[in-house]
Amino acid sequence: MPAPTTIRELRVRAVRVPMAEPHRTASGVIQESPLVLVDALTDDGVTGHAYVFCYASLALKPTAGLVSALAPLVVGQPLAPRVIRQTLAQRFRLLGPQGLTGIAMAAIDMALWDALARTQGLPLVRLLGGAPRPIPAYGAIGFDGEVESARVAERWATRGLGGVKAKIGYPTVAEDVAVVRAIRRAVGDDVAVMVDYNQSLSPTEAIERGRRLAPFDLAWIEEPTLAHDHTGHARIARELATPIQCGENWWGPLEMRQAIDASACDLMMPDVMKIGGVSGWLEAAALGAAHGIRLSNHLFVEVSTHLLAMTPTAHWLEYADWFNPILATPQTLVDGCATPDERPGSGIEWDEDAVARYLEA
Numbered sequence: 001m002p003a004p005t006t007i008r009e010l011r012v013r014a015v016r017v018p019m020a021e022p023h024r025t026a027s028g029v030i031q032e033s034p035l036v037l038v039d040a041l042t043d044d045g046v047t048g049h050a051y052v053f054c055y056a057s058l059a060l061k062p063t064a065g066l067v068s069a070l071a072p073l074v075v076g077q078p079l080a081p082r083v084i085r086q087t088l089a090q091r092f093r094l095l096g097p098q099g100l101t102g103i104a105m106a107a108i109d110m111a112l113w114d115a116l117a118r119t120q121g122l123p124l125v126r127l128l129g130g131a132p133r134p135i136p137a138y139g140a141i142g143f144d145g146e147v148e149s150a151r152v153a154e155r156w157a158t159r160g161l162g163g164v165k166a167k168i169g170y171p172t173v174a175e176d177v178a179v180v181r182a183i184r185r186a187v188g189d190d191v192a193v194m195v196d197y198n199q200s201l202s203p204t205e206a207i208e209r210g211r212r213l214a215p216f217d218l219a220w221i222e223e224p225t226l227a228h229d230h231t232g233h234a235r236i237a238r239e240l241a242t243p244i245q246c247g248e249n250w251w252g253p254l255e256m257r258q259a260i261d262a263s264a265c266d267l268m269m270p271d272v273m274k275i276g277g278v279s280g281w282l283e284a285a286a287l288g289a290a291h292g293i294r295l296s297n298h299l300f301v302e303v304s305t306h307l308l309a310m311t312p313t314a315h316w317l318e319y320a321d322w323f324n325p326i327l328a329t330p331q332t333l334v335d336g337c338a339t340p341d342e343r344p345g346s347g348i349e350w351d352e353d354a355v356a357r358y359l360e361a
């Protein structure tokens with residue numbers, strides 16, 4: 001039997017990728033994407049790639065430093081991502097698996113899974129026992145008012161996407177209603193319309209506003225209140241007929257289980273980074289399947305396309321192009337759907353010229 005592949009080196013880089021247009025939400029404006037890039041080099045010459053999103057630029061260097069500090073626990077070990085994940089989780093038992101520690105662990109996990117798929121010559125979806133299949137994608141609409149929101153919605157629908165999701169949470173419910181009405185008018189009845197409050201309401205306010213949005217047949221209302229307030233979300237979900245969507249801010253499968261236990265929401269959209277990388281997603285996919293809950297993703301389009309394709313209760317792919325500038329082969333959409341391709345790995349190749357341009361000194 002051949003010796004197992006071992007991890008030879010972890011390379012860590014920090015980049016600040018400018019946004020084509022500033023991304024406005026009810027919780028603030030995002031101007032650039034601070035990303036940590038990880039390359040996992042193996043002793044058989046294969047390199048796995050992954051990136052993580054630090055949200056705030058001030059977290060960029062600390063996150064990169066944390067990933068580098070973990071390298072001695074990983075280098076020289078067999079290429080077994082789930083075993084490495086256990087090792088790192090144990091090391092962080094007291095500090096906790098949330099925040100930057102969770103992001104650093106996920107960066108390593110995703111790079112190792114990418115390397116493993118490449119050593120096997122398989123796309124990640126096939127390594128995990130699935131097969132490529134098209135996942136319907138929806139497009140994002142920023143916190144941009146009635147006219148601009150309708151214009152962007154129409155642009156997505158013209159591109160063939162079957163769904164659009166708008167940021168709302170304007171000062172008054174009348175403005176929320178006006179934006180949603182304008183979007184519905186722009187795309188017609190056959191395109192799914194979702195809204196995202198980005199945690200900006202109290203549960204009581206969310207119930208009041210949700211009732212006013214009922215006539216527009218929304219596919220979901222996302223994060224109406226604080227992401228970790230499972231009880232508050234459960235109250236909202238009980239009171240509203242419109243499905244409630246949560247999950248992008250949950251730290252690990254355990255928090256997803258707590259949300260399920262609390263009946264916090266009808267639909268779930270784990271973020272592959274915050275849920276614990278590919279290893280965490282596999283647990284989330286199993287929880288979703290066991291409870292019959294439909295799962296969508298949050299950002300991380302390439303790896304999420306592979307993961308949704310093997311997820312039994314896969315729902316929608318959130319399409320976003322924020323990180324495309326540093327990717328040599330960003331995920332493409334055909335007929336409004338994303339399908340993982342047959343190249344080995346999880347679909348991530350760097351555009352090294354762009355990486356060099358945006359590199360944090």
Ligand SMILES: [Mg+2]
Pocket residue numbers: 196198222223248
């Ligand atoms: Mg969201």
